[in-house]
Amino acid sequence: MNPSRSATLARAANLRARFEDAGAQVVETPVLQPAGILLDLYGEDIRARAYVTSDALRGEQMLRPDFTVPVVQMHMDHAADPARYTYAGEVFRRQEQDPDRASEYIQVGYELFDRSGSAAADAEVFALIADTLTGLPLRAATGDIGILMAAVQGLDTSDARKSALMRHLWHPRRFHALLERFSGRATPPPSRQALLAQDDPLDGHAPIIGKRRLSDVEARIDALRADAATPPICARELTALETLLKVRETLPYALERLRDVAVDLPQILPALDRLAARIKALTAQGIDTDTLDFEASYGRTSMEYYDGFVFGFYAQTRPDLPPIATGGRYDALTRRLGKGAEIPAVGGVLRPDLMLLLEGAQT
Amino acid sequence: MTLRLGIPSKGRLMDKTFQWFADRGITLKRSGTGREYAGEVDGIKGVSLVLLSAGEVPRELAAGRIHLGVTGTDLIHESLPLWQQQVQQVAALGFGQADLILAVPQFWVDVDTLDDLDAAAAAFRARHGHRLRIATKYHRLVRDFLRHAGVADYALVDSQGATEGTVLNETAEMVADITSTGETLRANHLKLLTDGLILQSQATLWRSRVAEYSKAETTALGQMMARIEG
Numbered sequence: 268m269n270p271s272r273s274a275t276l277a278r279a280a281n282l283r284a285r286f287e288d289a290g291a292q293v294v295e296t297p298v299l300q301p302a303g304i305l306l307d308l309y310g311e312d313i314r315a316r317a318y319v320t321s322d323a324l325r326g327e328q329m330l331r332p333d334f335t336v337p338v339v340q341m342h343m344d345h346a347a348d349p350a351r352y353t354y355a356g357e358v359f360r361r362q363e364q365d366p367d368r369a370s371e372y373i374q375v376g377y378e379l380f381d382r383s384g385s386a387a388a389d390a391e392v393f394a395l396i397a398d399t400l401t402g403l404p405l406r407a408a409t410g411d412i413g414i415l416m417a418a419v420q421g422l423d424t425s426d427a428r429k430s431a432l433m434r435h436l437w438h439p440r441r442f443h444a445l446l447e448r449f450s451g452r453a454t455p456p457p458s459r460q461a462l463l464a465q466d467d468p469l470d471g472h473a474p475i476i477g478k479r480r481l482s483d484v485e486a487r488i489d490a491l492r493a494d495a496a497t498p499p500i501c502a503r504e505l506t507a508l509e510t511l512l513k514v515r516e517t518l519p520y521a522l523e524r525l526r527d528v529a530v531d532l533p534q535i536l537p538a539l540d541r542l543a544a545r546i547k548a549l550t551a552q553g554i555d556t557d558t559l560d561f562e563a564s565y566g567r568t569s570m571e572y573y574d575g576f577v578f579g580f581y582a583q584t585r586p587d588l589p590p591i592a593t594g595g596r597y598d599a600l601t602r603r604l605g606k607g608a609e610i611p612a613v614g615g616v617l618r619p620d621l622m623l624l625l626e627g628a629q630t
Numbered sequence: 631m632t633l634r635l636g637i638p639s640k641g642r643l644m645d646k647t648f649q650w651f652a653d654r655g656i657t658l659k660r661s662g663t664g665r666e667y668a669g670e671v672d673g674i675k676g677v678s679l680v681l682l683s684a685g686e687v688p689r690e691l692a693a694g695r696i697h698l699g700v701t702g703t704d705l706i707h708e709s710l711p712l713w714q715q716q717v718q719q720v721a722a723l724g725f726g727q728a729d730l731i732l733a734v735p736q737f738w739v740d741v742d743t744l745d746d747l748d749a750a751a752a753a754f755r756a757r758h759g760h761r762l763r764i765a766t767k768y769h770r771l772v773r774d775f776l777r778h779a780g781v782a783d784y785a786l787v788d789s790q791g792a793t794e795g796t797v798l799n800e801t802a803e804m805v806a807d808i809t810s811t812g813e814t815l816r817a818n819h820l821k822l823l824t825d826g827l828i829l830q831s832q833a834t835l836w837r838s839r840v841a842e843y844s845k846a847e848t849t850a851l852g853q854m855m856a857r858i859e860g
Contacts, residue, residue: 306785310761310782310783310784310785311761311773311776311777311784311785311786312773312777314769314773314786315770315773315774315777363711363712363770364711364712366712431749431752434752434782435780435782438780438782440780441748441779441780442780444745444780456742456743456745456824458742458743458824459742459743459746462739462740462742468739468740469737469739472736472737472739473735473736473737473819474736474737474819475735475737476735476737476797476798476819477735477797477798477800477802477803477804478758478800478803479735479738479750479754479758479762479803481737483750483753483754483757484737484738484739484740486753486757487740487741487749487750487753488739488740490749490753491740
């Protein structure tokens with residue numbers, strides 16, 4: 268049976284009080300958020316997930332799809348760090364595929380802004396969330412987007428190719444397709460080959476219309492010519508990258524596997540040192556890291572603003588449920604919202620309704 | 631109660647639908663002078679005609695207020711996210727064919743595939759400071775298609791008519807629209823993307839899975855199906 272709204276609110280208040288005890292300051296954010304900033308961050312996909320509304324004066328608004336963006340904005344506007352925040356309230360998500368999932372639910376969160384960007388901050392957030400979930404039949408998954416990013420940024424290829432791959436880190440299918448082409452395993456489509464075979468592809472062509480100008484088209488043709496002249500990503504790097512993406516072990520073994528990969532991808536070594544430091548910090552917080560799962564690809568499809576440590580807690584007995592808790596590090600988000608400024612940040616959110624649901628099933 | 635059949639109330643779609651049913655021995659006609667939005671059914675018992683706009687048919691089927699309805703595949707897929715659970719396709723009627731496609735200016739010689747589009751969109755955004763705009767009225771279908779293809783850095787702008795003109799007017803950089811022959815596209819100096827076919831649509835008879843069917847309505851449905859299946 269689904270927990271009542273009042274029981275959920277009571278649990279949310281209780282969790283928030285616990286986070287206050289851990290040193291967090293309570294914050295509130297408006298339910299209506301300007302759509303522009305969210306669209307800029309997430310792209311058109313956010314419209315499939317958020318309720319969009321509008322008024323004649325303020326233009327498009329969205330019903331808060333999460334707290335992270337408004338909390339970051341608030342912090343960047345006028346707060347000093349380090350800072351810890353907690354909040355509880357409704358978030359709204361459109362559900363077009365699965366009518367059993369709630370379109371309005373309560374989220375409780377804890378966010379930590381800390382300039383040192385340390386492993387200790389990652390471990391503090393994870394341990395705090397794990398502690399509130401003690402006793403529930405959950406499986407924890409962890410990952411680290413930062414290792415993937417370091418691997419791509421250090422590839423021996425052109426900057427254009429690296430930024431194309433970085434842009435699609437969160438779209439595994441397109442990432443894979445790009446990798447196939449950049450490594451020479453897939454040939455370019457015939458239309459591309461035909462285009463590049465011409466001396467002046469724009470000679471005698473159709474009228475020039477629209478805001479994408481002739482110079483845009485010319486610039487892209489130049490970029491395509493440059494790309495065609497770029498040597499393929501070598502087999503050694505490619506194999507190592509593919510091995511990296513498949514790493515899925517308990518933490519200590521995962522680190523071992525990744526150190527093997529680093530023989531061919533030495534650019535990930537600093538990120539692996541951070542992972543090692545995080546394992547130590549988690550152990551110091553009392554987390555059993557020997558049994559904690561690590562998946563190198565974890566967070567690649569669903570957690571697009573995270574760019575370092577990522578984690579989630581899933582109900583073992585109810586694979587149909589969304590994660591009970593998720594979180595991670597989002598330094599890049601603070602850079603994009605901070606108008607030049609940035610502050611390393613890590614946080615996590617919980618679903619009190621799902622916690623109650625699982626507790627109810629246990630008794 | 632009678633089995634309620636929803637038919638588009640205007641134009642060629644109505645005429646052709648009437649003809650399609652007439653070929654199966656079911657006569658549909660408008661009452662009175664022909665300007666009234668009420669109709670009659672001859673040749674089959676227990677069926678009543680509901681005339682409404684083609685765009686309203688999906689909603690009425692999903693709400694169970696009509697049992698059967700004729701409208702395009704495009705409108706069903708666009709407005710009913712869970713259409714497989716809400717309606718069942720009874721028969722494709724063989725007319726009203728149109729493709730929902732992605733089209734870009736012909737002089738974009740560098741853009742032929744979705745892969746090109748994605749790269750062009752990224753460069754456009756970096757240079758012009760906003761996302762590449764796609765004019766359409768099929769927001770959900772286009773967004774799902776592009777998400778599945780991994781295309782990013784675009785924005786949909788709403789266009790309920792004269793969509794092909796938006797590029798010339800610089801309110802959009804490209805379009806996603808319905809076309810049957812492609813003539814309007816060519817006249818507006820647009821071309822199709824090779825892998826940009828989003829949906830092939832045609833006029834289709836649908837049955838509501840959520841409507842309630844009384845005994846009399848079930849009987850009428852059975853007779854209707856027998857006529858349709860010939």
